[in-house]
Amino acid sequence: MKTALVTGASGYLGGHVARRFLAEGWRVVALVRPGSVLPADLAGRVLRADYDGTQASAERAFACAPVEVVAHLASAVIGVHARDQVDAILDANVRFPVHLLEAMRHGSCKCIVNTGSFWQHCNSDNYAPVNLYAATKKAFEDIAQAYVANDGLRICTLVLFDTYGADDPRKKIVRLLVEAIDSPASLAMSPGDQILDLTHANDVAAAFVVAAGHLLRDRHEGQRFMVTGERVSLRDLVARVAQLADRPPHVELGRRPYRDNEIMNPISSLPPLPGWRREHSLDEEIRAMLSDRERIR
Amino acid sequence: MKTALVTGASGYLGGHVARRFLAEGWRVVALVRPGSVLPADLAGRVLRADYDGTQASAERAFACAPVEVVAHLASAVIGVHARDQVDAILDANVRFPVHLLEAMRHGSCKCIVNTGSFWQHCNSDNYAPVNLYAATKKAFEDIAQAYVANDGLRICTLVLFDTYGADDPRKKIVRLLVEAIDSPASLAMSPGDQILDLTHANDVAAAFVVAAGHLLRDRHEGQRFMVTGERVSLRDLVARVAQLADRPPHVELGRRPYRDNEIMNPISSLPPLPGWRREHSLDEEIRAMLSDRERIR
Numbered sequence: 001m002k003t004a005l006v007t008g009a010s011g012y013l014g015g016h017v018a019r020r021f022l023a024e025g026w027r028v029v030a031l032v033r034p035g036s037v038l039p040a041d042l043a044g045r046v047l048r049a050d051y052d053g054t055q056a057s058a059e060r061a062f063a064c065a066p067v068e069v070v071a072h073l074a075s076a077v078i079g080v081h082a083r084d085q086v087d088a089i090l091d092a093n094v095r096f097p098v099h100l101l102e103a104m105r106h107g108s109c110k111c112i113v114n115t116g117s118f119w120q121h122c123n124s125d126n127y128a129p130v131n132l133y134a135a136t137k138k139a140f141e142d143i144a145q146a147y148v149a150n151d152g153l154r155i156c157t158l159v160l161f162d163t164y165g166a167d168d169p170r171k172k173i174v175r176l177l178v179e180a181i182d183s184p185a186s187l188a189m190s191p192g193d194q195i196l197d198l199t200h201a202n203d204v205a206a207a208f209v210v211a212a213g214h215l216l217r218d219r220h221e222g223q224r225f226m227v228t229g230e231r232v233s234l235r236d237l238v239a240r241v242a243q244l245a246d247r248p249p250h251v252e253l254g255r256r257p258y259r260d261n262e263i264m265n266p267i268s269s270l271p272p273l274p275g276w277r278r279e280h281s282l283d284e285e286i287r288a289m290l291s292d293r294e295r296i297r
Numbered sequence: 298m299k300t301a302l303v304t305g306a307s308g309y310l311g312g313h314v315a316r317r318f319l320a321e322g323w324r325v326v327a328l329v330r331p332g333s334v335l336p337a338d339l340a341g342r343v344l345r346a347d348y349d350g351t352q353a354s355a356e357r358a359f360a361c362a363p364v365e366v367v368a369h370l371a372s373a374v375i376g377v378h379a380r381d382q383v384d385a386i387l388d389a390n391v392r393f394p395v396h397l398l399e400a401m402r403h404g405s406c407k408c409i410v411n412t413g414s415f416w417q418h419c420n421s422d423n424y425a426p427v428n429l430y431a432a433t434k435k436a437f438e439d440i441a442q443a444y445v446a447n448d449g450l451r452i453c454t455l456v457l458f459d460t461y462g463a464d465d466p467r468k469k470i471v472r473l474l475v476e477a478i479d480s481p482a483s484l485a486m487s488p489g490d491q492i493l494d495l496t497h498a499n500d501v502a503a504a505f506v507v508a509a510g511h512l513l514r515d516r517h518e519g520q521r522f523m524v525t526g527e528r529v530s531l532r533d534l535v536a537r538v539a540q541l542a543d544r545p546p547h548v549e550l551g552r553r554p555y556r557d558n559e560i561m562n563p564i565s566s567l568p569p570l571p572g573w574r575r576e577h578s579l580d581e582e583i584r585a586m587l588s589d590r591e592r593i594r
Contacts, residue, residue, distance in 0.1 A: 055383060086352060086399050090392055094436065095384070102383050127439065128446070135443035139391065139436035142424070146432035149425070149558065261446065 003027040003065045004212060005109070007100070008073030009046065010036040012168055013115075013160075013204055017071050018042055020205035021212075031061045031074075051096065058099035062107050069212040070104070070112040072097055081132045093136035098143055105151040111215035113208050114141065116159035116224060118197065121267035130261045154221040156211050158273065161197035161228060161266055163204055166288045173234070174198065174282070177241045178289040180249035188255035190262070192235035197266045199229030200280030210276045225273035230282045231266070244286050300324040300362045301509060302406070304397070305370030306343065307333040309465055310412075310457075310501055314368050315339055317502035318509075328358045328371075348393065355396035359404050366509040367401070367409040369394055378429045390433035395440055402448040408512035410505050411438065413456035413521060415494065418564035427558045438521075451518040453508050455570065458494035458525060458563055460501055463585045470531070471495065471579070474538045475586040477546035485552035487559065489532035494563045496526030497577030507573045522570035527579045528563070541583050 004021045008014030009030035018028050019042065028046040030038055038048065049061035061067075076092035078085055097114070104110060119134035120127060129135040147153040164174040173196065180187045207227045214220045232240065235253060242248040258264075301318045305311025306327035315325050316339065325343040327335055335345065346358035358364075373389035375382055394411070401407060416431035417424060426432040444450040461471040470493065477484045504524045511517045529537065532550060539545040555561075 055380065083352065083399055083403060086395060087392070090387075090395060094391060095387055098383060098387060102380055106380060122446070127442070129439075129443040131447065132440070132443045135440040138439045142426075142435045142439055143429070143432040145424070146426040146429045149419070150428065 001025065001027050002069075003029060003067045005029040005031055005061060005067045005070045006073065007031050007070070007096075008075065009042060010038050011073065012165070012170055013163060013201055014073035015039050015042060016165070016201040016205040017073055017208045018046060020202070020209050021071070022046070024209055027065055029061060029064045029067060031058070051099075053091065055099045055102055058096070059103040059106070062103050062109060067109040068111065068216060070100055070109065071208045071212060072100065072112055072114050075115065075137070076133065078133050079131060086132070089132055089136055093133065094140050094143070097140050101144060101147045101153060104153055105147055110152055111154045111212065112144075113211040113215065114144065114155055114157040116141065116157040118159060118161045118263065118266045120159070122261050122263055123265060125267060125269040130263065148222060154215050154218070156215060156220050156222070157224045158207055158211055158227045159224055159267070159270055160204060161199055163199050163201050164282070164285060165201035166285055166292060168201065173237070174286065175289065177238060177249045177251065178245075178286065178293055180251055181241070181245050181247055181290075182293065183250055186250040186252050189234065189251050189253050190256050190258045192238065192253040193233055194258070194262055194264045195231050195233050195266060196237060197228055197231050198282055199227055199278070200285060203227070203229065203278050203280050206279070207273050207276045210273060214275070220274065224270055226268070226270040227273060227276070228268070229278055232282070240283070241286055244283060245290050298322065298324050299366075300326060300364045302326040302328055302358060302364045302367045303370065304328050304367070304393075305372065306339060307335050308370065309462070309467055310460060310498055311370035312336050312339060313462070313498040313502040314370055314505045315343060317499070317506050318368070319343070321506055324362055326358060326361045326364060328355070348396075350388065352396045352399055355393070356400040356403070359400050359406060364406040365408065366512060367397055367406065368505045368509060369397065369409055369411050372412065372434070373430065375430050376428060383429070386429055386433055390430065391437050391440070394437050398441060398444045398450060401450055402444060407449055408451045408509065409441075410508040410512065411441070411452055411454040413438065413454040415456060415458045415560065415563045417456070419558050419560055420562060422564060422566040427560065445519060451512050451515070453512060453517050453519070454521045455504055455508055455524045456521055456564070456567055457501060458496055460496050460498050461579070461582060462498035463582055463589060465498065470534070471583065472586065474535060474546045474548065475542075475583065475590055477548055478538070478542050478544055479590065480547055483547040483549050486531065486548050486550050487553050487555045489535065489550040490530055491555070491559055491561045492528050492530055492563060493534060494525055494528050495579055496524055496575065497582060500524070500526065500575050500577050503576070504570050504573045507570060511572070517571065521567055523565070523567040524570060524573070525565070526575055529579070537580070538583055541580060542587050
């Protein structure tokens with residue numbers, strides 16, 4: 001039985017990644033903050049370890065079980081940061097994962113699947129961070145290279161885009177549009193020509209397990225891959241929801257300006273992850289949300 | 298009167314940079330750790346501000362005087378880190394300068410001259426960190442790009458190589474060779490074919506003032522420049538010291554292996570800093586050290 005240490009398992013994507021490892025027969029160590037609550041279905045099936053901000057607590061997590069691979073999903077995702085959030089962003093997105101690398105340097109687990117963000121590539125194939133969050137993701141990738149060069153660590157980074165799922169508690173775009181069908185108030189939106197790349201959480205989860213397998217077989221070390229879903233403009237997504245619902249959602253396209261640094265066209269120049277393909281369809285998931293929307297309300 | 302905020306002024310290079318700004322008529326705010334001691338000749342001539350690890354203390358430093366430009370020299374330089382040094386490296390090389398950027402984001406000073414290291418380029422024109430120190434330097438450069446993109450900050454990075462000076466208290470190579478002339482024990486060295494790039498501390502200091510001027514005139518934002526001195530192999534440097542001293546230093550070339558990640562040929566593909574040129578000669582400085590070596594011993 002192989003063991004994966006998953007960070008962020010108390011969050012939406014990390015939880016799905018933990019479930020996928022379990023479903024494929026892995027043991028899972030969920031490394032979370034002391035106050036974090038694991039989803040009820042996971043709590044009894046994973047080994048929980050607490051990260052209290054110290055390197056020692058990161059090292060202890062690897063002592064729970066013979067960890068073979070780390071799936072690093074945890075992060076502080078903050079679109080526009082306030083001045084009092086800088087330390088929290090640095091702690092979560094740089095210090096914490098560097099503590100993991102340092103623990104791996106001294107231990108037997110040498111493989112880590114890291115999470116990147118399309119926000120690291122604002123309308124550019126190169127590094128062009130949308131915000132401090134994206135910049136700290138890149139900073140961690142930079143630092144990891146020292147551990148790769150000197151300590152035999154193997155890393156690959158899965159660059160994620162927008163994600164969705166009928167069970168997603170986050171107020172993300174697909175959910176907002178479905179809710180806007182029955183909502184009396186209308187949703188103010190930008191003109192809507194930006195392309196979204198929408199990947200189902202289960203597809204993301206599968207990608208992490210595939211990537212873990214690659215690293216364990218010494219393949220694709222140091223590479224960055226896109227985990228890309230369906231690409232659709234916001235305007236077309238609104239039309240799609242309208243068509244599937246037989247009623248338009250209450251949205252006003254063009255009511256808001258684009259954000260500064262709006263990503264109009266997400267990066268598409270990274271290679272796709274070998275051995276992985278998308279299995280979920282946006283239309284199906286929208287239909288599921290629609291038929292479920294009585295409950296949602 | 299313009300004002301520069303200098304970090305690392307309690308150290309060798311930072312001290313020279315502070316002196317150079319003063320000599321060119323600038324006011325200097327020296328931002329140092331509470332326990333740090335400024336060189337005696339500087340203490341009365343600069344405004345001292347203490348950075349206690351908090352963002353608030355970084356912000357207070359900018360309130361001492363109307364700072365126009367930051368010269369960021371402070372760093373935790375650690376060749377091979379121990380596991381208990383990770384936090385100190387991250388704090389000094391990432392968190393501290395990000396606190397500066399955040400203070401600049403909310404204040405009127407928008408220009409920062411940053412210090413890079415040739416250790417970020419281990420036998421490669423691209424990023425290839427020798428160690429965690431070098432990786433954290435790169436991480437900071439990448440985080441700074443978010444502030445450049447979103448907050449109008451202007452940064453340029455001076456990539457430094459080995460530095461020297463007759464007044465250098467650090468046990469660096471030129472000093473060690475001069476001391477080895479009179480030393481009874483012999484100095485065990487690698488075979489000596491690695492190329493060193495040796496720049497005088499005063500030349501480094503001049504480069505920071507030149508770069509500050511560029512940024513204030515809106516020139517060279519976002520660029521990285523080499524501040525390069527004389528390039529000589531370690532073997533030839535030994536011969537040069539022997540020739541100038543009329544006696545060989547007691548060294549054994551080939552007694553030690555090269556280090557892992559030894560830089561055999563420092564990066565030379567970066568552009569030189571416009572408007573700056575080297576003024577000090579290695580031979581002259583070696584002669585000064587030789588004539589001064591009674592005092593050195």
